[in-house]
Amino acid sequence: MNVRTLYHTVRGLQDLAATERESAASPSIRRRLWLWRRGFLSRSDAVYDIDEATHREYLNDYQRFVRTKRINGTWSVALSNKLLFHRVMQPFDAHRMGVYGMIRNGSFHAVDGDDSRRQLTDGGAVVPTEDGGEDETDPQTAAERRDSSDAERREPAETRNAAQRVVERLESDGRLVLKWVRGGGGNNVLLCERADDGYRVNGDRYAEAEFRSLVSDLEEYLVCEYVEQGSFADGLYAGTPNTIRIITMYDAENDEPFVAAAIQRIGTSESAPLDNFTQGGLSAAIDLETGELGPGVQPPGDGDLEWHSVHPETKTPVEGVQVPGWDHIRERILEMADACSFVPYVGWDVIVTGDDGEFSVIEANSYPGLKSIQVHGPLLTDDRVRRFYERHGVC
Structure with missing residues (x-):
């Protein structure tokens, strides 16, 4: 193990331990040990459907916090440094904030x-x-x-x-x-x-x-x-910016990027002024072909996940709502991912600003969080996603 790998491993384990200390979940000691041996934090037990038959289908917390940090290597700085990312995005000026x-x-x-x-x-x-x-x-x-x-x-x-x-x-x-x-x-x-x-x-x-x-x-x-969201995003919840998270991966075998997953994040009074899922916002899966939203889900407090077909506060529809111009958004993000093929793993945060698929990229993440993604289902059931992670030594 070289010095850089050791550094990232130690940092990842520190992040893992800090996240576990902040966890509100309190499963039994036996359950906690079972989770830890399989790479999961206690908090994940409240979000994922983990058992002996399914746990290998999820990208676990150790893999996310420690191993996905290494995927982009030295080029992770192109995303983690927001000023540098702004420069990298210069060819796509119409979509830069x-x-x-x-x-x-x-x-x-x-x-x-x-x-x-x-x-x-x-x-x-x-x-x-x-x-x-x-x-x-x-x-x-x-x-x-x-x-x-x-x-x-x-x-x-x-x-x-x-x-x-x-x-x-x-x-x-x-x-x-x-x-x-x-x-x-x-x-x-x-x-x-x-x-x-x-x-x-x-x-x-x-x-x-x-x-x-x-x-x-x-x-x-x-x-x-301050990027003004369009009527679609504002109609979901006017109290926060409501961003789309799109995860792209670069398929080296086929020499092209692909969208691995996408969600619509929706704010609530708990998450305000932002739309973060971990702070009480909603996450709704986006159908990658049609752009249609599934039900929104909130992380549990002391109980179970809460699923909502309408916003729990405003009662505006969530499930079945269509992201306007989804085909354009998806294809344009893939163009950006292709232009940044030297950074093979990106979590894009996007605000829809118009009714025809106009959007702005707010930022991008080098090792995006996955709870708001995998709450809708494990990522590793998709063979192409699994191959990507395997190729980069994550799983």
Whole structure:
């Protein structure tokens, strides 16, 4: 075992132990030992239908936390670093969320020219023309660009003040997302909103001074646009963004990617401001051919899984609802996976923004969580999925 493999194994086991400590489930000692010997946490016993006949059909927790981390190797950074992922996604700009800049050491560092999508100047940024580029027919363009660059280098330090730039952006956009440049699972994501009485961050009220202090203390956070979900996603539950998780795998034998599984995540008052399944949100399986949703399921508290054909709070339909433009979404994600074939295992998080399959990729994960996926059935019953994991030494 080389040093890198040992490192990932130790980190994976640490994650495994931490997750087990947080588990609310309390099966008997005998049952816990049975699960551990087969690679499962106690929490999985409440979500999966595990017995002696079925446990080998599930990708277990040891395989997920320890072995799937190795699939993408050194290229996992292309997904785990959100700024790098934003760059990797540049050929698919129509499906990228806007990234305005990064907060570091209290300063704002512009990304993509501090958002070339907007028609404003800010700290010397070039104002794009209607087609998104500069007017190259103007003989003074190059000179003005040099002057602009010189002006930016000479600008006083306060114009790079992160809190000021975020406040200004909120005045313009109304809502923003601040997310840590590393990490996933919905952790370290701040949904920020301008309100009449100050600001809201993940639903909590902040006075302006408090908000500025919060932003100033952030380190290596991206300042991103808030992607407005379309009527389909908003109709599922308006209180949270409701994302689709799509897992793609690259089939080296056939030299093509494929979709292994897809779910629609739906928020609840328990999971708000996000739609995370582990925090009480719903997971509804998506039929990979038709795009039709199955019933939504919630993780158990102290009892059994709860299955819902309609949203438990709003009573809006879930089961049987069609993802608009599913064929387009699926094929476009496969194009992205093909372009990133050097990263063979990806969990894509997507928000449907329109009624014809328009969507934005919010982020991607290098070793996605599987409870919200396998709650609908074990992954390893699909031969193509099993072969992928076997090829990469996971099972």
